[in-house]
Amino acid sequence: MKEMTKKIAVLGAGSWGSILASVLVENGNQVMLWTNSEEQAKELNEKHTNEHYIHDYTYPKELITTLDLKEAVTGADFVLFAIPTKVIRPVAQQLLEVLKELSIKPILIHASKGLELGTHKRLSQVITEEIPEEYRSGMVVFSGPSHAEEVANKDITLITAASQNLDNARAVQKIFMNKYLRIYTNTDVIGVEVGGAFKNIIAIGAGILHGLKYGDDAKAALMTRGLAEISRLGVALGADPSTFMGLSGVGDLIVTCTSVHSRNWRCGNQLGEGKKLDDIIQNMGMVIEGINTCKAAYELGNQLNLTLPICHAMYNVLYNDADIQEEIEKLMTRPGKSEIEKYDEC
Structure with missing residues (x-):
C-alpha cells in the first residue's frame, strides 16, 4: 500500500533548509518553505534557484516558498526548523501562535546545531519550552555528518533522527x-545535540591549523582530543558516551573538520592566515555557529567545573584576541596526562 503524502513545513530557506525541503519534495511529500526574505521567496518560486546559498542547483517546481508562516504550517504533519540558533526561540514563539490558531499538533523537527547563548540550553529544550505538549505531537533532532552542497549532489549521506519517543524518530x-540519504534513529537526544553543536568549535580549530600550514598529525590530534572534550561535556549533561562514537559525534566531527563546505572550517582557515574575525564574519554572509557555541561551551564548562583546554584556547582566540601560536604552545606544554580517563576527570 502506497504511503500517504505528508505535508511538511520547513522554516528557513538557507542552504540546509532549502536542500532538505528539496529532498522532501523529491520523496513525494507536499512541502512549503518559509522565509522572511521577499527577494529569496521570489527567486525560489520563479527561478527555482537559491544562488546566495547553493550555486548551480535547480529546486523542484513543486516546492512552494512563502513569506506567510500560517500558510506554510496549515495542515502540516511535520514542522522542520532549519534556522540559525539565535532565532530559534522567537520563531518558536511565532509558531506557537499559528499552531493555536490552526488547532494542529505536528511533529516538530530541528536541524540546527548550537546552544542558546545565555541559557546554554539545547535547541530542543528551547523549542519545547516555547511550544507546550498540547501543540506538538513530538520533538525530533535531525543531526549528523552532512553538507547541503553534497546532499544537493545526491552524495551518500547518513544522518541521525533522535527523539525520546522512538516512533517519532x-x-x-x-x-x-x-x-x-540514509537515516538512523537514536533516543539519546542530549548526546546527538551536544555532538552536533560542539564539533563546530573544533572545526574552527581545524581550519586554523590548516591556515597555519600544520600537517595531518596536528589535525588528527585536534579532532581526537576535541572529541574527548565533546564527550566529557556531553556525559556531564547526561548523554550516553557511545553516542559520540556515532554519526552525530565522530562522524559530524570528521566532516566538519575536513571540508571547505564548512563555514566554521573556512572561518578558522582565514584566522590561521591572519585575517581578523570581524572581517571574516562580515564577508562570510552566513552564520558561523561555532563562534557563539564556543562562548556557550566555555561558560557551561566553567559552570560544570570541567576541564576543556581546547575549548578554552578557542575562546581566548575568538573572544580575547589571543595570539594563536601562544594558545597552541599552552596546549602542547600542559602537564602530561593519561589518554584513558574517566569522563568526570580532567
Whole structure:
C-alpha cells in the first residue's frame, strides 16, 4: 500500500533548509518553505534557484516558498526548523501562535546545531519550552555528518533522527530516507545535540591549523582530543558516551573538520592566515555557529567545573584576541596526562 503524502513545513530557506525541503519534495511529500526574505521567496518560486546559498542547483517546481508562516504550517504533519540558533526561540514563539490558531499538533523537527547563548540550553529544550505538549505531537533532532552542497549532489549521506519517543524518530526517518540519504534513529537526544553543536568549535580549530600550514598529525590530534572534550561535556549533561562514537559525534566531527563546505572550517582557515574575525564574519554572509557555541561551551564548562583546554584556547582566540601560536604552545606544554580517563576527570 502506497504511503500517504505528508505535508511538511520547513522554516528557513538557507542552504540546509532549502536542500532538505528539496529532498522532501523529491520523496513525494507536499512541502512549503518559509522565509522572511521577499527577494529569496521570489527567486525560489520563479527561478527555482537559491544562488546566495547553493550555486548551480535547480529546486523542484513543486516546492512552494512563502513569506506567510500560517500558510506554510496549515495542515502540516511535520514542522522542520532549519534556522540559525539565535532565532530559534522567537520563531518558536511565532509558531506557537499559528499552531493555536490552526488547532494542529505536528511533529516538530530541528536541524540546527548550537546552544542558546545565555541559557546554554539545547535547541530542543528551547523549542519545547516555547511550544507546550498540547501543540506538538513530538520533538525530533535531525543531526549528523552532512553538507547541503553534497546532499544537493545526491552524495551518500547518513544522518541521525533522535527523539525520546522512538516512533517519532521513525516517522522522521521515513519521510527523509531515499537512495542517497540514509537515516538512523537514536533516543539519546542530549548526546546527538551536544555532538552536533560542539564539533563546530573544533572545526574552527581545524581550519586554523590548516591556515597555519600544520600537517595531518596536528589535525588528527585536534579532532581526537576535541572529541574527548565533546564527550566529557556531553556525559556531564547526561548523554550516553557511545553516542559520540556515532554519526552525530565522530562522524559530524570528521566532516566538519575536513571540508571547505564548512563555514566554521573556512572561518578558522582565514584566522590561521591572519585575517581578523570581524572581517571574516562580515564577508562570510552566513552564520558561523561555532563562534557563539564556543562562548556557550566555555561558560557551561566553567559552570560544570570541567576541564576543556581546547575549548578554552578557542575562546581566548575568538573572544580575547589571543595570539594563536601562544594558545597552541599552552596546549602542547600542559602537564602530561593519561589518554584513558574517566569522563568526570580532567
